[in-house]
Amino acid sequence: MxxxxxxxxxxxxxxxxxxxxxxxxxxxxxxxxxxxxxxxxxxxxxxxxxxxxxxxxxxxxxxxxxxxxxxxxxxxxxxxxxxxxxxxxxxxxxxxxxxxxxxxxxxxxxxxxxxxxxxxxxxxxxxxxxxxxxxxxxxxxxxxxxxxxxxxxCQEPCKDTVEIKTITGKDCQEVANKGAKTSGLYYVKPAKATQQFLVYCEIDSFGRGFTVLQRRRDGSVDFNKDWVQYKQGFGYLSPSDTTEYWLGNEKMHLLSTQSTIPYVLRIELTDWDGNKKYADYAMFKVGPEADMYRLTYAYYFGGDAGDAFGGFDFGDDPSDKSFTSHNGMQFSTSDKDNDKFKGNCAKQDGSGWWMNRCHAAHLNGKYYRGGKYTAKDAGESGFDNGIIWATWHSRWYSMKETTMKMIPTNRVTDGDGQQTGGVKQFGGLGDN
Incomplete structure (x- = not known):
């Protein structure tokens, strides 16, 4: 039977x-x-x-x-x-x-x-x-x-063109300052840029404009790219903000180093149970290509996701925390190894990132549906290669959605347009 x-x-x-x-x-x-x-x-x-x-x-x-x-x-x-x-x-x-x-x-x-x-x-x-x-x-x-x-x-009228807003600026905050009220696609031209380029701007009801640098949504875009692709950017921008992309290291450099007013980098994370957390970093900058797009920031500004950029003690080695800190690290890809490890972290993990030896935070990792994965799932290397934020979930848990976005520090407000200090007030940003 x-x-x-x-x-x-x-x-x-x-x-x-x-x-x-x-x-x-x-x-x-x-x-x-x-x-x-x-x-x-x-x-x-x-x-x-x-x-x-x-x-x-x-x-x-x-x-x-x-x-x-x-x-x-x-x-x-x-x-x-x-x-x-x-x-x-x-x-x-x-x-x-x-x-x-x-x-x-x-x-x-x-x-x-x-x-x-x-x-x-x-x-x-x-x-x-x-x-x-x-x-x-x-x-x-x-x-x-x-x-x-x-x-x-597909029964809706077919659109072969995408709406791009007419207001421009040096970043999304300047676009919002000029009167833009809604989120969408805008052209920006940083101070040292030779030409304008397209970005997705998140604009909230208080007039704050976030320039979005990275999106992970559903695993539809392969983040296993080479140096040139990470430099120029890849993926797809959409006015509905439903797609995945990496804006590009050169654009991040031009955006983050153009102003005397420093920027705050916000990391937003969503796990597979729908829980959301964030982490903020003050005075965020991406260096020039001559310095291999080095990531720097002054300090962890706060957030409930924890400071994974600052490293994490996995318990494998007394130096785990210092070996997995990302501040001051150059960018690495499978074809351009700039990490501190004897091997090639980016090649082992299959994606570009600011690697140390190797990481406690890795938002460009492999997309694992359901979140949990094992060393066997990671393939031949057996290393943790998912979308990781070790101060929230373990290294064997891959996030469902991530966002990297930046905003000038002087736009850190308490929600009514009045600038305030402290981490708690900044925690409400992005809760549109």
């Missing part, structure tokens, strides 16, 4: 694997990915093309999966009925007192008891199959709901 279910289950697992492994719609066949910002890809037309291309196949796969689930359910029901029948037969044979059929019934009873033991062992497999059925029925429902949402989205 159990063996007869295995081919069906194997086929179901293979079908679901093939369905899950379908390629994305924003690959090079639909969209040419470039490092320059200002182009949002894919457009809503691209999303519609993707849906039209893959939705029929997905619907067919879902229907096939439903048929397989029905067959498994029927076999599971039949198995359960067989168990009940055999048990009833055993009970009837036990009650039989006929001398004529005593020996025959005794032999039959022994056979039934032996078979019943085998059935009991297989009952757990039946229960497991029922659990698989329930789990995959839920996943199928989620897929259908997602399909409906995409279909509704």
């Amino acid at each position: 159990a063996l007869s279910l295995l081919p069906t289950v194997a086929g179901f697992v293979l079908l679901f694997t093939l369905t899950s492994a379908q390629s994305r719609g924003d690959n090079v066949e639909v969209c040419t990915q470039v490092d320059a910002f200002g182009k949002y890809c894919p457009t809503t037309c691209g999303i519609a093309d993707y849906l039209n291309r893959y939705k029929p196949a997905m619907d067919k796969d879902l229907n096939d999966m439903e048929e397989i689930l029905d067959r498994i359910a029927n076999k599971t029901t039949g198995a359960a009925e067989k168990v009940t029948y055999m048990r009833d037969s055993a009970a009837q044979q036990t009650k039989s007192g006929s001398d004529t059929y005593y020996k025959k019934s005794s032999d039959m009873l022994n056979e039934v008891v032996r078979f019943e033991k085998s059935i009991v062992e297989q009952e757990s497999q039946i229960y497991n199959l029922q659990a698989v059925l329930e789990s995959n029925e839920k996943r199928m429902l989620d897929l259908r709901q997602l399909s409906i949402q995409l279909e509704q989205k």
Whole structure:
């Protein structure tokens, strides 16, 4: 009975694997990915093309999966009925007192008891199959709901262009000072920049403008890039702020070193339970390429996520904290090793960052869905390569969402436009 279910289950697992492994719609066949910002890809037309291309196949796969689930359910029901029948037969044979059929019934009873033991062992497999059925029925429902949402989205008028606000400035705070009221895409031109470039500005109701440097949302962008890509920036900016990107080390340098008024760097983190925390760093700067885009800040300004940039004592070595401090570290990538480790931290972890030996904070790490991962999941190196903030979660927990953004220190306010001092007042920033 159990063996007869295995081919069906194997086929179901293979079908679901093939369905899950379908390629994305924003690959090079639909969209040419470039490092320059200002182009949002894919457009809503691209999303519609993707849906039209893959939705029929997905619907067919879902229907096939439903048929397989029905067959498994029927076999599971039949198995359960067989168990009940055999048990009833055993009970009837036990009650039989006929001398004529005593020996025959005794032999039959022994056979039934032996078979019943085998059935009991297989009952757990039946229960497991029922659990698989329930789990995959839920996943199928989620897929259908997602399909409906995409279909509704693609019924909206198609937009091949992205709205870029007309106000410009040297950073997002100056854009807000000039009258911008809403968050979105704006061009900025830092003091020493030769040309303007596109950024996403977070503008709150108190007129504070945050220039966003990095976003991690859903793992849709691969952060395993080389030196040039990290220098120029990669990923996609969107007016709805739903995409992932790295603004670029050169742009970060120009933005953070242009003013006599220092900037505050804010790190925002979201875990897989929806909890949110932050960390702030005063007098944040990214050095020039000649200094390998060195990260510096004056001090940890505060926050409830803890000071992971300051290092963390993992308990592996007495020098853990100093070895994992990020202040003063140069930027490293797999093809340009500037860390303090005898190996290449960026190559081992598969992404660029301000590495020491190696890190206690790593927001460009590998995206692990669900958060928890192991050394085995990390691959050949076995090192913690997730999206890590060690002063909140352990090194084997990868964040769901992260943001890096900056704002001039003189815009650290208490919410009514009056400048205040202290960490507590600054803690409300970003809570729009």
